[in-house]
Amino acid sequence: MLSSSLFLLFLLSATAASTSTDFDFATLTLSSLRLLGDAHLANGTVRLTRDLPVPNSGAGRALYSNPVRFLRQSSSGPSVASFSTFFSFSVTNLNPSSIGGGLAFLLSPDSDSVGSPGGFLGLSSSNGGSGSFVAVEFDTLMDVEFNDINGNHVGVDVGGVVSSRAADLGGIDVDLKTGNLINSWIDYDGGAGTLRVSVSYSNLKPEQPVLSMDLDLSKYVGDYMFVGFSGSTQGSTETHSIEWWSFSSSFGSSDLPPPPTATLMNPTADSVSSSPPALAPSTAATPLKNEKSSPSSSCSNQLCRGGPGAVAGVVTAGAFFLAIFAGAAIWVYWKKVRGVKKSELLAMDVIRMPREFSYRELKSATKCFNVNKIIGHGAFGTVYKGILPSSGDIVAVKRCSHNSQGKEEFLSELSIIGTLRHRNLLRLQGWCHEKGEILLVYDWMPNGSLDKALFESRMPLPWSHRHKILIGVASALAYLHQECENQVIHRDIKTSNIMLDEGFNARLGDFGLARQIEHGKSPDATVAAGTMGYLAPEYILTGRANEKTDVFSYGAVVLEVASGRRPIEKDSAGTGRLRPNSNLVEWVWSLHRDGRLLTAADARLGGEFNEEEMVQMLLIGLACSQPDPMTRPTMRAVIQMLVGEAPVPIVPKTKPSMSFSTSQLILNLQDSVSDYNGMTTISTSISSDLSDNEHITVDDIV
Template sequence: MSLPCFALVSTILSILSFFYLVTAATEFDFGTLTLGSLKLLGDAHLNNGTLTLTRELAVPTSSAGRALYSRPVRFRQPGTPSPASFTTFFSFSVTNLNPSSVGAGLSFLLSPDDDTIGDAGGFLGLLGPLSSAAAFIAVEFDTLMDVEFKDINGNHVGVDLNSVVSTEVADLANIGIDLKSGDLINAWIEFDGSSKGFSVWVSYSNLKPKDPVLSMNLDVDKYLNDFMYVGFSASTQGSTEIHKIEWWSFGSSFAVAEAEAAPPPPPAVSLMNPTANSVKSAPPSLAPSHSEEKESKSKSSCHNGLCKQNLGAVAGVVTAGAFVLALFAGALIWFYSKKVKRVNKFDSLGSEIIKMPKQFTYKELRTATKCFNANRIIGHGAFGTVYKGVLPENGDIVAVKRCSHSSQGKNEFLSELSIIGSLRHRNLVRLQGWCHEKGEILLVYDLMPNGSLDKALFEARTPLPWPHRRKILLGVASALAYLHQECENQVIHRDIKTSNIMLDEGFNARLGDFGLARQTEHDKSPDATVAAGTMGYLAPEYLLTGKATEKTDVFSYGAVVLEVASGRRPIEKDANGGGKAGISCNLVEWVWSLHREGRLHMAADPRLEGEFDEGEMRRVLLVGLACSHPDPLTRPTMRGVVQMLVGEAEVPIVPRTKPTTGFSTSHSHLLLSLQDSVSDCDGIITISTSTSENSFNLGDIV
């Protein structure tokens, strides 16, 4: 085999070796998992996309369950001295239906066995009292203090190595985590196969904490087989504890650097002559014979001729290669200059608009969202789709808004970017960064683990408690007071509604979606624009004039207040409210009618079953009506609303009968017909107005 051929073969072998190492890696997340890709043992079951590990019973019972990824993960392979590194992230909750009963807990598990499950109680489904199961590695989140297993308390995380007596343990109370709170808890686990570093982070937040709660050097040689199954195990001990996994992602890989650092192959001559290494060279003092010298010269002459031919061929190849390379470089430079010119035109604009948040690359966000996988979609806005993403750099969980490609979508993107990028308030959704590449417009926000307020009100299995509702309303009011009166320039949101109010891990309100927002100087009269927003939340004067003011935001907030207090959507089919079945009922009008009849307390959400302070409920409902007053000048400021909600100011007197507006009868009929025409309270309506002629055209409902 000639040297060039050998080099080519060697290169191919190196490439194949690299791809072997890459393909040995495993990667998946909960968005792509199905019942077919999970193996469920014991009481584990999949329900509506949530993995539940133990029985869901209101009566005390002992239960154990195990859920594993159905395909084994390679952790060792020939030629690599170190085991695979892995990272995993999961969101889980532990709920106790009967607080007086005790629990046990759950664990993340690596096991060579996918067929058996351990006992309930303190064994966490990992093993039994007489078990001789194959070695395993587990990270336990223990909710039961069991003296037999040397537990420090009933709220800790520990590393278990073939035993439920933890090798390392950390008290979660030290970082403010209560496993039995029922709240969603996030956990990150990382293992470096080269350094043997093993770390665990735990937080209520989607942002990975700076410091791990537990960190150690873990020698896994005794516990890892070539292939292991990964998943979860949980148990209860005569309790009503429920263990749920809401999200899970996992990735493993082998260090490619190890293969590159392997000893180099023997010299090329040795490979071309397999016996060369076993034949000793002649001593240098022995001169060759005459015949040997002649033969050597002959061979040398032939070799020199061959070398001349090869040199000519090589020169030709090099020349041709240089020409092709020059053409390629020229094309690349031309393409890059065009791309930079096109991108920089936007980026210079973006850098002027927004300086604080980070500019992400398209590759980062594409990786974070698994190529914008449909299973990662967590919401749809008026001008784009929102995906759940895991940033590869630091493991943070984010929401990535992929704006629509229409000109309107780009305008809304620029509006949102320019406004929210400069805002800082604890009750606003934080913008982490943005990206504009490959024709894509992307915004990156903090992910709110408890979703939107409308889902918490109407889609949750248990009603949102009254204290949470009061705290949320106060948070939104505080955010609007900041936008209206505390910013350098006044910001009018124009789309206040429950689906744009997000809830963080503590059910604190975070107002988001500034795509329709407008920024003006304080005390400056607003210009008439195309009225936009969602029916049921729109102030009547805004529909007529197209002028968005802080008072139109106040009206929208009033509708939100009544929605939160009553548990009814702002516009919904009236099945039992006294009207004809199937006719759209306006929430604001309905609450005004109850107030007129002296039955305002009847507006309270019946699902709360009276679990609220009647005085607080009445105050909140009156605040909602005051904000929904037909006369914009009579509505309170948002700063005043904050004072009313905290009890520092009295709610203004709200007349029993809803005051009449200054609009003509035809205008009133128009407003009613517009509101009755929309039953989907998430629909965005755009209305073109002409203030001189008072003519109206109903636009598209997006």
């Protein structure tokens, strides 16, 4: 019975695998991607065009290497697969005045060639050949030859680069050329024959698509098609990056053998890829008419005449051997999937799982941990810039402190961030634990940390960058709080833990203090840890960290980014004393009370910001910094406010007060203070010696 059940389970799983196709960047391997033309991998993203400081004309494609079934033929007619895809992309240009190109999501029968650059977007050839493709283009170049509506639109291309339907992205306040991270959802209903395209800066899918149309794909796709992206430039320095991609189709890619590559090499305009070859008929299944019975068949006939007992024995034995076969098949499949070569892992930036580095490799990368390679100091270690000798990739290597706390931080960070997947989280590439050393290896962030961009850069960080960064951090926190299998509380949100990539996109890092808890479960009490100015008052009092304590810290970051002031400011004379109005949150509350909120805007911006956005940002910071944690918004709500999909809640003119009874407080009144990188980290608790009837207000500790 057990063997039969195992075999049935195997059959069911095999059937399920054949009825749908699902993948994303977290599951792709190097062999699962086909990069053509100028397409390449860089810092965990897929680049469709070349990274050149001089103008260039070129095109590239990145395709899922396995063909996906889109069409099935039957007596009642063809049926088309339904599919959904989500991807995050950015378009940047070192010289904004140069002509662009654009990129497109692509369904193509061809997996081996790239079309022409410029307005052709690498989709089709300039010599007139178009091929049988379907694409959703994101065009940054207005070309009258192709009837483009402008240089900032989305369009649906069927068999050619003249769009069948187009929509202006300016209507939803999305600009493809700002370098901001843009999210897109493309959904096709095969039964209804409708295509919907949604675009947003937010990670929340808009209620209304920017483009919707009726489209019968059965006229344009073959049984099997390749899916992926195409991009191009035309005498420009524009680059096109795919930061994240997931795809799901109702038809499987493995329900029949894939078509031979030769049939996909040179498709014509009048045809699509041929059907995959039919299975060869089994000669054993249809015996020849004049075939004589063999001894084995005679034996089978005798068994059949042997009665129910013999039949049961045959069935039982058959089920047993089938179960063994199924187990062997599962084992072979598991080995095939899991047995990725180590050399492939070394070359694959899209794989989002940390690996183990050797101490020798990291020592060489940092020139024996040379002091000239130091790029930062944290509470539990020093960070070095390194160049991996095996690949030449630039990385950041964190050398953890030689103490128990540093080891705990290492284990916490490795266990938590190693399982997280989000475009606004700093990717942990790997780790090393040799020779008594604990080392963590991260992606290199060329623009450093947010605090350095705010306070140490010679040029002020532009308002557009600040706005984009805060959206990115909010997106990362919404993922940690609400979208992970277990809720993750970061506990150390601050500008020095927010890194900036080459496009000034935020990457939240340093998970040394982070905690995982089950959704809906109350957090355990601990000694409060973090950095003064970012710590929620109730967290200092109770030691219980939850998502609302992270929201408070995020609010402090928002006010810091908007005002250009640190959350706790010391006397500039170097005495170490706090200056008047040293607490940023309190200072902004006082300005709001006096009706002078806009006074908080960073003077270094020189007035070059949108006043409405600035006021909105400051109000969001105050809403997140409410003393009562229950009145603070969720991070998902914050995202909606930042992108204009929801109004900012009414913030009272006077800061509300909040009090706790001492029966709620759990520890003794002792502060352990240590200074890291100019900021004060505190572990605070309140004495249980106080009377249970006494109350302490939040203002007493802020």
